[in-house]
Amino acid sequence: MNLRQMQVDQAGTIVSVKAVGELGRRIRDMGLIPGKEIKVQGRAPLKDPVSLRIMGFTLTLRNNEADHIEVEVQ
Amino acid sequence: MSTAIVLAGNPNSGKTTLFNELTGARQHVGNYPGVTVEKKQGTCSSDFGKLSIVDLPGTYSLTAYSLEEVVARDFLVNENPSMVVDIVDASNLERNLYLTVQFMEMGLPVTIALNMMDVAEKREIKIDIEKLSELLNVPVVPINARSGKGKKELLKTITSHVSGMVESLRISYGRDIDSALDKMEEMIQVFGFLTAKYRARWVAIKYFENDSQITELGKKEDQKVDLQLEGVVQKVTDHLSVTLDTHPEGMIADHRYGFIHSVLKQGVISYAQDRNRLQLSDKIDKVVTNQFLGPIIMVAIIMGLYKFTFSYSEIPIGWFENFFGWVGGIADSALPDGLLKSLVISGIIDGVGGVLGFVPLIMFMFLGIAFFEDSGYLARMAFMLDRVFRMFGLHGSSVMAFIVSGGIAGGCAVPGVMAARTLKSPKERLATLLTVPFMNCGAKLPVFALLVAAFFAENEAIVMLLITLISWIGALLVARLLRSTIIKGEATPFVMELPPYRLPTIKGILIHTWERTWQYIKKAGTVILGVSIILWAMMTFPGLDETKTQEFENRRSTITSIVSSKILGELDILEKDNLSANALAVKESLTQVDFDEAHAGLKNSIAGRIGSFFEGITKFAGFDWRTNIALVGGFAAKEVVVSTLGTAYSIGEVDPEETTSLSDKLKAADGWGPLTAFSLILFTIFYAPCFVTVVCIAKEAGSWKWAGFSVVFNTVLAFGVSVLFYQIGSIVF
Numbered sequence: 001m002n003l004r005q006m007q008v009d010q011a012g013t014i015v016s017v018k019a020v021g022e023l024g025r026r027i028r029d030m031g032l033i034p035g036k037e038i039k040v041q042g043r044a045p046l047k048d049p050v051s052l053r054i055m056g057f058t059l060t061l062r063n064n065e066a067d068h069i070e071v072e073v074q
Numbered sequence: 075m076s077t078a079i080v081l082a083g084n085p086n087s088g089k090t091t092l093f094n095e096l097t098g099a100r101q102h103v104g105n106y107p108g109v110t111v112e113k114k115q116g117t118c119s120s121d122f123g124k125l126s127i128v129d130l131p132g133t134y135s136l137t138a139y140s141l142e143e144v145v146a147r148d149f150l151v152n153e154n155p156s157m158v159v160d161i162v163d164a165s166n167l168e169r170n171l172y173l174t175v176q177f178m179e180m181g182l183p184v185t186i187a188l189n190m191m192d193v194a195e196k197r198e199i200k201i202d203i204e205k206l207s208e209l210l211n212v213p214v215v216p217i218n219a220r221s222g223k224g225k226k227e228l229l230k231t232i233t234s235h236v237s238g239m240v241e242s243l244r245i246s247y248g249r250d251i252d253s254a255l256d257k258m259e260e261m262i263q264v265f266g267f268l269t270a271k272y273r274a275r276w277v278a279i280k281y282f283e284n285d286s287q288i289t290e291l292g293k294k295e296d297q298k299v300d301l302q303l304e305g306v307v308q309k310v311t312d313h314l315s316v317t318l319d320t321h322p323e324g325m326i327a328d329h330r331y332g333f334i335h336s337v338l339k340q341g342v343i344s345y346a347q348d349r350n351r352l353q354l355s356d357k358i359d360k361v362v363t364n365q366f367l368g369p370i371i372m373v374a375i376i377m378g379l380y381k382f383t384f385s386y387s388e389i390p391i392g393w394f395e396n397f398f399g400w401v402g403g404i405a406d407s408a409l410p411d412g413l414l415k416s417l418v419i420s421g422i423i424d425g426v427g428g429v430l431g432f433v434p435l436i437m438f439m440f441l442g443i444a445f446f447e448d449s450g451y452l453a454r455m456a457f458m459l460d461r462v463f464r465m466f467g468l469h470g471s472s473v474m475a476f477i478v479s480g481g482i483a484g485g486c487a488v489p490g491v492m493a494a495r496t497l498k499s500p501k502e503r504l505a506t507l508l509t510v511p512f513m514n515c516g517a518k519l520p521v522f523a524l525l526v527a528a529f530f531a532e533n534e535a536i537v538m539l540l541i542t543l544i545s546w547i548g549a550l551l552v553a554r555l556l557r558s559t560i561i562k563g564e565a566t567p568f569v570m571e572l573p574p575y576r577l578p579t580i581k582g583i584l585i586h587t588w589e590r591t592w593q594y595i596k597k598a599g600t601v602i603l604g605v606s607i608i609l610w611a612m613m614t615f616p617g618l619d620e621t622k623t624q625e626f627e628n629r630r631s632t633i634t635s636i637v638s639s640k641i642l643g644e645l646d647i648l649e650k651d652n653l654s655a656n657a658l659a660v661k662e663s664l665t666q667v668d669f670d671e672a673h674a675g676l677k678n679s680i681a682g683r684i685g686s687f688f689e690g691i692t693k694f695a696g697f698d699w700r701t702n703i704a705l706v707g708g709f710a711a712k713e714v715v716v717s718t719l720g721t722a723y724s725i726g727e728v729d730p731e732e733t734t735s736l737s738d739k740l741k742a743a744d745g746w747g748p749l750t751a752f753s754l755i756l757f758t759i760f761y762a763p764c765f766v767t768v769v770c771i772a773k774e775a776g777s778w779k780w781a782g783f784s785v786v787f788n789t790v791l792a793f794g795v796s797v798l799f800y801q802i803g804s805i806v807f
Contacts, residue, residue: 028324056349058355
C-alpha cells in the first residue's frame with residue numbers, strides 16, 4: 001500500500017522508496033528506508049502533510065512525497 | 075596554543091545548548107564566507123588549556139543538497155579540526171548515528187557526546203556506553219547539555235584524544251558497490267584525483283551518491299578520470315537497476331543504516347517498551363495539531379505573542395522615546411538655530427532614535443519566537459499551515475515571518491524579515507523575505523487610520539479588514555509569481571522532524587534574543603544612520619532662497635507691527651493656554667506663517683522637487699506632489715507619511731497618533747476623495763519597504779541586489795495597482 005493511503009494509527013513496514021535526487025536523499029537520511037517500521041501518527045488540519053513515527057521519533061512528510069513510499073501494512 | 079574543536083550534530087540534539095554551556099558569553103556570531111549560514115564561534119577554557127569551538131549548523135546528513143550541509147562539510151575538510159564533538163541524542167540514537175558514521179567515513183577524529191540520557195531513561199531505553207564506544211572505536215561521553223553534567227568529563231576526553239585525521243571507517247555497501255569502490259579507490263590514488271583534500275574512497279562513495287559538489291570538482295580536476303569514474307558508476311547503476319530494482323544512492327543509505335543497526339543490535343541498546351509508544355509529546359500533539367482544536371489554539375497562541383510583544387514592549391519603547399526626546403531637548407537648547415541643529419535633531423537623533431526605538435519591540439518579539447522555536451511549537455505551526463503556503467510556492471515555516479511582519483495588523487517587517495531565518499530552504503526563504511513587507515506593520519496603521527477616518531468613516535471596520543485581506547492576497551500572489559519566475563525551482567521537501575516538546579532553557583533564549591537584537595543595533599549605528607541623514611538632507615536642501623525667506627519675515631513683521639506692545643510682551647512670557655484672546659489670534663497667525671514657510675521649504679527641497687517631478691506620472695494614481703513627498707518620507711518609516719502630509723498641507727508636523735486636523739484638511743482639499751484615499755492605501759500596502767527593512771533584507775538575503783529589487787519591484791507594483799484602481803474607479807464611480 002502507498003503511504004498516502006494509510007490511515008491515522010495504522011502501522012506497517014516500508015517495502016520500497018522510489019524517490020531519487022534531493023527528495024530521495026532527504027527521505028533516506030531520516031531513516032525512511034526499506035525494512036523500517038512506521039506508524040502514521042496524524043495529519044495536519046488540511047489532511048496534508050502527514051506525521052509519522054519511525055525509530056522512536058516523529059517525522060512529517062507531504063502527501064506528494066509520501067507517494068514515493070510503499071508500505072506493507074500489518 | 076588553542077585547540078580547534080568542532081561541535082556537530084542533528085538539529086534538536088541539544089548542540090546549541092551544549093555550545094552555550096561550554097562557551098557562555100564568550101561567543102561570536104558571524105556568517106560563513108559568502109553565504110547566509112550562521113557561524114558561531116566561541117572559546118572555552120578548561121583545565122587542559124584553551125579550546126576554540128565552532129558550532130557547525132545542525133544537519134542530519136552531509137550531502138551537497140542543503141546549504142548547511144555543504145557549509146559543514148567544507149568547513150570540516152578545509153579546517154582539519156583536532157576533534158569533531160558529535161552531539162548525539164540518546165533517545166534517538168539510531169538516526170543520530172547516521173551523521174556520526176558519515177564523519178567517520180571522512181576519516182575525522184570523532185568524540186560522541188551522548189546527550190539526553192535522562193530522556194532515554196524515562197523511555198526505558200538502556201544504552202551500554204562502553205560497548206558503543208568499543209564497537210565504533212570512538213570515545214563516548216554521556217552528558218546533559220542542559221544541566222552541564224558531564225561537561226568536565228567531556229572536555230577531558232576531547233583533550234586526551236585530539237589528533238589529526240584518523241583511519242576512515244569502511245562500511246560494506248554490498249558486493250557490487252564494494253568491488254567497484256575498490257577499483258575506483260585505486261584509480262583515484264594513482265591519479266592523485268582530488269586527494270589533496272579528500273580521502274580516495276570517500277570521493278568514490280560520493281561519485282556513487284551522485285554528489286554534485288564533488289563531481290563538479292572532479293570535472294575541473296581531471297576530465298579523463300572523472301569520465302572513467304562515471305563509467306564505473308554507470309555500469310553498477312545499470313546492473314543494480316536490473317538485478318535488484320534499486321540504485322546506488324539507495325543502497326548506500328540502506329547499508330549505512332544497516333551498519334548502525336548491526337552495531338546497536340550487539341547489545342548496545344535495549345528497549346523495555348515499544349519504541350513507537352505515545353510519549354507525552356505525542357499526546358500533546360493529538361490536541362495541538364487536531365483538525366479543529368489545532369487552528370484555534372494556533373490563533374490563540376499568535377494573539378498571545380502579539381499581546382506579549384506589543385503591550386510589554388510599549389513600556390521600554392516609552393523609555394527610549396523619552397530618552398531621545400530628552401537628548402533632542404538638550405540639543406535644542408544647546409545648539410544655535412540653523413542647519414547644524416536641524417541635522418542633529420531631525421537627521422541624527424530622530425533617525426537613530428526612531429530605529430533604536432524598535433529595539434525593545436525586536437527583543438520582545440524574538441524572546442517570543444525563540445520560545446516557540448526552542449519549545450518545538452514552531453515546527454507544529456509549519457506542519458499545520460504548510461498546505462496553504464505551499465500553494466503559493468512558500469513553505470510551512472514561512473508562517474512566523476508573515477505573522478510577525480503584520481499578518482495580523484500591527485507587526486513589524488524588521489523582526490519579520492529576521493524571523494525568516496528559521497526557514498532552511500533557500501528559495502522559499504527568499505520568496506518569504508521579499509513578500510513579508512506587504513503585511514500591515516504597525517507603522518502603516520496610522521496612515522490607514524488617517525485615510526479611513528477621513529473618507530470611509532461609516533465603514534471603518536470593513537475597510538480595515540479589506541486592507542488586511544488585500545495585503546495577504548497580494549503577498550501570496552507575488553510569492554507565487556516570484557516562485558514561478560525569478561526564484562523558480564522545485565519545492566523543498568517537507569521531510570521535517572517534529573521534535574519532542576521541551577521547556578526551553580532561559581540561557582538559550584536569552585542568548586538567542588540578544589544575538590538578533592545586537593545584530594540589529596549594529597546596523598542602526600552604520601547604514602541606517604547614513605540613510606537617515608540622506609533623507610533629512612533631501613527634505614531640507616536646498617531650502618528657501620533669501621527673497622523667499624525675506625517674504626516670510628515681512629509677513630511676520632506685518633503681523634507684529636499692528637499689535638500693541640502689551641500683547642507682544644504677553645507672547646514672550648506666557649504659555650499658550652494663558653494667552654488672552656487677542657494674543658492667541660496673533661500667535662496663531664504667526665504659527666501659520668511658520669507652517670507656510672515649512673511648506674514652501676519642503677516644496678523647494680530635493681524631495682519636493684522629486685515629488686513635483688513625478689506628479690506628471692503619479693497623477694494617474696491620483697497623487698499630487700504633496701502626496702509624493704509624503705511617500706518619499708515614508709521610506710524612512712511609514713508613519714512619516716502622515717507627519718509629512720501635515721507639513722505639505724501647511725498645518726505643521728502632525729502627530730501620527732492624533733490626526734483629526736489632518737483628516738479634516740484632506741477632506742476639504744482639492745483632488746481628494748475616497749478614490750484617491752483608497753489608491754493611496756493600496757500604494758502604502760505595496761510600495762518599497764522602509765529602509766530599515768531594506769537593510770535587513772540585504773543582510774538576510776546575503777546581497778544588496780535583492781534589497782534593491784524589493785525597493786524597485788514593490789514600488790512599480792504599488793504604482794501599477796494604484797493606477798489600475800484609480801483609473802477603473804474614475805470610470806465606474
